[in-house]
Structures are given as C-alpha cells and as structure tokens.
Amino acid sequence: MFRLLAGRFFASLGTLFFVGLVLFALTRAGPGSPARIVLGADATSQQITQFEHANGLDRPFLEQYAAWLFDVLRGDFGKSFVTGRDVAGEIAGALPVTLSVVLLAFVIAIVVGIGIGSLAALRPGGPFASVTRLGVVLGLSIPAFWLGIVLIRFIAVELRWLPPGGYVPPSSGLIAHLQTIAMPAVSLAVYYIAVLARMTQASLQDALRGDYVRTARAMGLSSPRIVFYALLNALPPVINLAALSFGYMFGWALIIEQVFNIPGLSRALLNAISQRDFLLLQGIVFLFTAIFVLANLGADLVNRVLDPRQRSSA
C-alpha cells in the first residue's frame, strides 16, 4: 500500500508540473495582455511596456515559469496584477463556495444515480427500467445551464420557493445555505445522475448474472442480501466514474456558478480568463488539476478497499 501511495503521489506531482507548464504556455501564448485590461483601451504603448516590465511579463517564458513554480512550491501563488489581491487568499475565499455546490451535487448524483440504477437493474424489462431509460436520455441531453435558467424561472420567479441565485455561507444559517445551493446543485447533478444510473444499471445487471449469485440463491440467501453483495461487486466501475464525475463537476460548475451568480472559484476563473489575470488563472486551474488527480487517487484506493483482488495485486 505504501509503495502504491508513493508511486501515485509522484505520478500526481508529475502530472501537476506538466499541467502547470502547459497552462503557463497557453496563457502566455494567447492574444491579449493583462496590461490592456488594467490600463484600459486608450493606454499608450509606453504605459503597456512599463506595466509588463513592472510585473515581470517581459521576462523569458521559462524564467517566468520557474519563478512561478518556485513560489507555488513555497505556497505562494502570487498577487494578482489585475486586482492586486493575493491569489491564495482569493482561492481560499472562493473554494468553500464551489466545494459546497459540487459536494451537494455529487451527493445527489451518487444517491439518486446509484439508487435509480440499482432499482432499474432489478427488473430489467419492467416499467421502472423503461422510465429510467427515458430519464437517462433526458438527463444526458438537457444542458445544465438551460436547466438552471428553467429552475430560476419556475422555482424562484414564479413559485418564490428559493432565491434565484447568490450564496449564503453555512455560518449564516444552514437552511438559508441549502436554499441557495439547492438549485445549482440539482442543475449540476442531473447529467451525472443519468450517467451513474446507466453505469450502475449495466454493472449491477452484469453482476446479478454471475455464477456466485446463482449459487447464493441456491444456498437460500435472502434477495436483499444477494443484491447487496452483487452491488458491492458492481460498484468499482461506478466508483471510477463517480471520481471522474467529481472532477468534471468542477468544470461544469463554471457555467452553473455564472447562471446562479455564485461567487465561487469558477466565477473567479471566468473573470481571470476575461481579464487575462494570469496568476489567478494558473492558480485556479492548478487547483482544479490537483482535485482531479486526488479524486482519481481516491477512487483507486476505495476500489482497493472494496475489491480484494486489487489489494492482492498491489
């Protein structure tokens, strides 16, 4: 296990460095300068040059990357030269907001997706399975931003059940907090409910056809217990998919936070892109990469816990 963890840790570090380099290259290669954003459309070339020099943007590419990486390794993500704010502080302020939306969406996706998928797998030809099939197609087809706007229109504007957007932290009241993140989380979760339901259904149906299930039935084990064992065996691919989904959810949160006016990481990232705020952009994408890498590492570990065959092969 230690060898596995160490191996994965170094592989993850390599991934992060590589992504950092690519990210650095892409941000610098793109057209548009942050100087133009900060100084305005009618800034003179001299002002632009001064700004770029003062912020080290005129230094060679690799020199800039090395300096940035050195600072990041010391936990210093720098100071945004657009807003003047500390990048680490800005990320620390926005991360809990995004995390709360993504975590609720993830929980909804896991509970509802695996629940629906399992029920549909138990009666493959039944009406519930047919409805699930239709629901899955719908869930995969409906764009999250459109669903978000529809929810705002009906739940917030027409019915006045929930606020149309914004964010209330848990410290200001759990109910108010959940009210602000309910619609964004549902909008974000719908696609992944569909994905996980389909995978769970397919995987569980496959497991239920296994020899050991037939043996268990012959031995007189109760149906719920047999389904439980089959579900445990069906879970590894679902967990892998769920881990990937968790990472992807941060990407989709980009749109959801915009629609629901949530001041999270994704909102900060979009602003960083449009304002050419390189340091903030790099910091956030670097963090997203780290979350994605960690989610995959977590999935591997959970699979090893659930599947003894993987433990023995380590």
Place this chain on the structure above:
Amino acid sequence: MSNFLANRRRFLAAGAGGVLAPLLPAGLLHAQPNQGKTLTVVLPSNPITIDPINQLNHDAMVLGQTVFENLVEYDADGVLKPQLAKALPTVSADKKTYTFDLREDVTFQNGKKMTAEDVKYSFDYLLDAGNKAARRSLFTRISKVTVLDPYKVAFELSEPYGPWLYFLTKYMGIFPAGSRQEHGDDYFKSRPAGVGTGFGVFETWKPNDYISFTKNKTYWRKGLPHWDRLVVKMIPEDATRVAYLLTNQVDIISAPPPREFNRLKTMPGITGASRPTLGGALLMYTNTLKPPLDDVNFRKAVSCAIDRKTIGEKVYYGLLDPSAVPAPPRGWWFNADADKELAFDLDRAKAFLAKSKYPNGAEIDLSIQAEPYLLDTKDAAIFVQAQLAKIGVKVNLKVYEFSVLIQQAIRGEHQMALQVFMSPGEASYIIQVCLTPGQVLSKSTGYDNAELNGLLAQAFAETEQARLKDLYGKIQMVVARDAPLGVLGYVHASNLWRQGVQDFKVNQGLTMSVGEVRV
C-alpha cells in the same frame, strides 16, 4: 459489515436530508437584502478598481463616484455643474487659466476639511507620470496647479483645452493631501475608506459578489443620501440579473437585456426607462490604410449601404439612435446635413461604389466582439453583412474577445471592426481618439487630416456653445466628406428598478447615479 450498513444508512439519510431541506416553505427564505434602507444595485460586470484615476468600465464607475467627487460634475442629463467648487470656473482671456472657488463646507470621510491643498495634491498625483494613472493622458495639458488661498485654486494649461472639465466626473476624484503616501495605491483600488468626500463610505469588497458602502453621515449635501447602506452586486448573467429584480432581491439593475427590456419595464412592480447616451457610439472602425477601405468612395458606399434606422428599431428594439457621424442625434453639436451625406441610400451607395477603385465590389473582414457590451454587436454585424451583400461587398465576420479586438484596432491590424465605444459624452472625445494622430485609436482608422486637426484646436479654445456647435458642425462635414470612421448610431443607457425606488434617473453617461435615490 453491520457498521458499514449503519454508516451507509446514516450517510443516505444525511444525503436525503440535504436534498430535501431546501424545499421548505418560502417563508423560511433568507432575509431579503433590500429590506429597510439598503439600496441594492446590480452591475453586469466585475469591477477591478474603485480608484478614480484608473477608471475603465463605465458601469463600474458607480463605485468611484460613490466615494469620490470632483470640482465640477458632468451630470445625468449631460449638464456641467459645480460640485466641490462653488461655481463653474472663471476662464482667462487666453483660455489657458481656469480658476475655481471651492466650497468651504466640505469634509473628507475621515473628518478632515477639504481645501485647495487637497485639490492641488490630487491633480499633482494624477499628473506625475511615475504614478501611472491610467487616465493621466487626458489631463496632461494641465501644466501647473496653484493654490491661491485655502479655498481658491488655479489650473494653468499648456494650450487651450476646454474638454478636460467634462472628463473629471469619470476619470478623476479629489483625495486628501498625503493620503496616497499614507495608504498606498492598493488602498485606493480596493478599500478606499475615508479618503473621499462622496455620499458613501467604503465598507467591504467581497470578490465576485458585491461591494458595499455605508452612508456618509457628514456629507456636505445635507439630507443625502436617503439610504443607510449601498450594496453594489455583480451579476454577469442577463437572466439571473432580471430574476433578482423580479424576486425583489435587488432594487435597480443596469444593462437589462435589450430584447426583454420593453416587456420587463411594463411588468407589475417594475419600472424601467432608457435614454440616449451622449458618448456611447456603435462604431465601425474602417482602416483607411488597407484596401479596399483606402478608397473614399468605397467607404462612402459602405456607409450609404447600411440602413441604420432598421438596425436601431428592429435589431436593437429602439435602444440605438441611428447616426452616421460621430455625434449623437440628440446632442447639441449634431449636424444633420453631415449625417445625411453618409446616411442610408442604396442608390447613392451603388453610385459611390461605381466611382471607386472597386466598382465590382470587394471582400472585407469585419471583426466583432464575442462578449456583448451594452448591445450585442453580432446582431448588427449580421445585418450589415446582408446589407453590404446588396452592393456586391462580401463581408466575412470574425469574432474576437474584447481584449483581442481592441488590440487589433489599436495596432491597425483589422480591416473593419465593430464595437460599442463608451466615452464621457463630450463632443470632441471620439473624434480626438479615433481621427487625430498620436492617439490610442489613431490606427483604427489611420486618418490624419490637417483641416480637421485645425478645427479641433479651435474648438478646444472655445467655450461658447453656439460657436462650438458651428465648429463641431464643420468637423462633422469633414468626416462626412472623407468617411474615415463608420458610425451606426448612439446607444441608449437603460435601467430597470423596483417601484419602491424613487428619484432614480437614468444617466446619459451610463453610470448609475445613486446619491439621491430613495428606497
């Protein structure tokens, strides 16, 4: 296993609780932010600074104008009025010295009395190249600021230049002597508490969410503001911004979606209004140095082929006043004869094309902005593309992000570029910036004309409106003759607000004026 099951049940129960908890009765919704005497207004974009000498975005200027004030104010109606000065300045005979008598009842939010020393300090700081003020270039003709007595200050200009007074509201503010050294520039950028004379005192900035101000209890205009707290929220998504208003979460929104504006303003509980801006133009930068736009007849053919009235009425639902010259149709300096010379007339367009070097038409790239600002220029671009096809000109639409598009225009790398250009609403600004040499957007047109430059210099030395109207009329005739810059019209500023909001007036300069609003 039993532990696993128990944990699983607990986990599922917690998950279900998390999902169902929000679906509680509406009465449990969190407190509405616009209750009591809090005024909540919404911007469509994310500001990057409150510092008055580095202002860029006209929507976000509401922040700087809440904290800082100026000697004179270019107000919501486009009228120049005294603000921290007792009256408009007296101007010397050579039009190079402006003298202001200051109000004696003004204090900064930190309790310090405002005097002429503070005015001198503020302008000296702005003009010092080392301080890198983004808007310094607008004021570089000020050669010296002299304190005549504690409440009297004189500005000497290197050459006559009347427009500078009109730029103060948007690009300048008065701050206490020594405050920049005491607090540093970041303080002015992101938390300028106590350093202005305005009606709102900075309270907090929550990045990507809102910025708030409290009432300045010692404000020199007694009785103002009528609110106790001002919250400026940032909501970029159109539909969400509108939903916030419809659910009473906010009081006033800016930049409502043009398509929805007429419907929304008649909804119960909602009021809306729009008015034409004096400085927000839908410009089509025509690069006169690149073929086929190097031919004046071709440029005139392009101009005359565009039906601006239909664009204003059908494409932008009345939120664009058509104009073919760089002057707003409702501005006092608008020259209708010049406008007629470049206005829509398909037969004249074909005649101009026939006289040009490109009688059989040509192919042009039109650069447009990806993200809408006030109007979505993509809508007009498609219409322009269809109209120019009627005279045999093929238009290729190229979509770029704002920062890329503006860079193209600044470097003169484009052929034609369409963009909403927001200016302070002063008569010379767009002409100076786009049609005279050495300016930031000079290469967007590549135009340099001694006659126009001479007329502009005369206008800078003039203060009487009747004479200025004559000069700007002549300038527009030169523009009509040479067609160096495409103009499609002037945009309207529009706002929607809740009916409980009183004394709010849409600003011709786009920036919301909230100092006198009652909630």
